Amino acid sequence: MVMESKTLFSAENRVAPLGIISLAGAQELSKKVEAHLVRWAKLAGLDYDTFLIESSCPRFSSGDGKGMINSTVRGYDLFFIVDVGNYSLTYNYFGQENRMSPDDHYQDLKRLIQAASGKAHRMNVVMPLLYGGRQHRRSYRESLDCAYMLQELQHMGVSNLLTFDAHDPRVQNAVPVMGFDNLMPEYQVLKKLFKDFPDLSTDKNDFMIVSPDEGALNRNMHYASVLGVELGMFYKRRDYSRIVDGRNPIVAHEYLGASVEGKDVFVADDIISSGESVLDIAENVKDRRANRFFAYATYAIFTNGLEKFDKAYEQGLIDGIFGSNLTYLKPELRNRPWFHEVDVSKYIAYFISALNHDVSISSLLDPHSKIEALLKKRALERAKYADEQLSL
Template identity: 55%
Template sequence: MSETNQFDNILPVAPLKIAALDSCIDFAKKVNKHLVKFRRTANKQHRDNIYFQEYAQDSYLVKCSCPRFGTGEAKGRYEESVRGSDLFIMVDVCNYSITYKVCGHENHMSPDDHYQDLKRMISAATGKAHRINVVVPFLYEGRQHKRSNRESLDCAIALQELRNMGVNNIITFDAHDPRVQNAIPLNGFDNFQPPYQFIKALLRTEPELKVDNEHLMIIAPDEGAMERAVYFSNVLGIDLGMFYKRRDYSTIINGKNPIVAHEFLGDSLVGKDVIIIDDMISSGGSMLDVAKQMKERGAEHVYVCCTFGLFTDGFEKFDDYYEKGFITRIVTTNLNYRSPELLSKPYYTEADMTKFLARIIDTLNHDFSADSINTPTEKIRKLIAKQSR
């Protein structure tokens, strides 16, 4: 059955509505366009049925806002009814480009500010929407997912807070550690991965890339990236290499034990292209070090695929490594805010996730199993087969 008509004769849970905060409104508009296209042809035979009257719409976005007072305090507000709807609230907690005034001073919104706005929109819909789903592509406080000594456990607390506010499902991508969902074992928590979008974007911009064991190797830059890298390696049928970080546990700098060296485990890289897989590029120091070592070990081209391109320390080092030939291309998704400067870089490629997220929302709105969209193995193999012709 094709993707377009897989929900024929299946009732949605409730009328679909999407509330996108300012942090991701442009992204949400693209998702909305895909949803409108999906439903233009699906379930056409039931349009006269009262249960399908709100099925095909010109738009599923609802007008909402979080206006602020002069003190910086805010409130969440819907400008149209969400009663009885299957409401999906979308937020990008990494969008630092949005500002607001506090007593005349301009502040950039932090992840904490975005999270507070998310709670405001949930509060404004609680008791009215049939079901509340939260789409947080970059899981808020996902990097603080476990406790060491006397530390806070922010991600678990946030998930429990959302549950207590009436959220039914939480949708995220490439969570730093998906086991944090154990904090809310009775709630829906869906963690999706973008491997198909990575390969599609990479092959589009690098058509000469040969995906076979003789010419390509997958690299995990650390222990945490092993599961992602193993999946890529198995699906593509190519070898896997791994770095592990040797740290100085006698010293703490910026809250972390500093990395002394990256040690490599794997076969020879001489003459091979490599794809480095990870969940995010933060400052990028570790990723750049791994890329440099790949080249020093004889790799031909180094491609970096990360779900979230944060680039918290800017692009100077990446520009330098690109000019020196240590990296050939960086692929990240459009799930988080990316500055215009990044989009203009010659080494940057975007993996578009809007159609994938639209399919996820459509699937959950029908209360249908997400397995069909969360296992892209066959799609990846068809893509590789088409490219190799």
């Protein structure tokens, strides 16, 4: 780790002095990221206490806003960290409390980029939850929010954008000459899964991966490949004659694949929105006599509340729901016995440091070797756990 830190923090090969600008709503994640960067810098013999640059986006009573950076950024390699999904923030608008939407967060990002334009050496954006990511393609007379957002940031001078588990990463075709990195935190998810469920066996006779739909097939295929287990898939049969809440409602989930009987099932997706799909799949696999049901979503937002998941947990339909800290998690969610938070801050810190020092990011994009090492360590821990259980 010390050698790794020296490589990433040697003063000779950095692009420019590192600066992190955390937007409102992303401070918790930004502080965790910065803590790793400061610790690694000190291990490399460099005296840094902080990389955060103070900023704000105050508003007038009419609702107009402005971006302010409170110290110099001239010559800096800036990383803006923004959580467009943080709905917990409010502002006053004509004497009324108005809740911040993804549009408000994105507008504040543009304001701060404007405040830094022409001064910074380079500007990068860390936007884990991609703004407009669910409106990435056009069927008829529809907007292309995500594609236009990327083009807008590029025109404003942003050089790189870092996101996680984009709903459809092909949207990067809108900005073919801008850096666009779509990271998948599989290693962090498996590490948390193994830690919180030490009795979990990933033998192909005891465990399998199931994709919730055809769109999530690639991410689940990767889990199945690195773990060496079977892969099943659900097909979402939709009613295309109706639109409910902006989408065609799901009529049924049809299962394709090997038997799940007696096996622990793990499902990975990019987002849990209402959560209806996850609960339908949990009920389906339990009806097929699956053992335990685990699900992971990079963005666990639960737009329709948590009560249905509480009931499903009490009924034994779900055994664990995993979600990352890449977007806002309500306090009551963090306290639920069925929810397990995956910390991805260290992964972001590695990526920021690698970009800032112009070193290869290939190992960060494909953590296959780290997962293999984790599985070997896991095998030893399981053997030790089995011995302890026998001794009891």
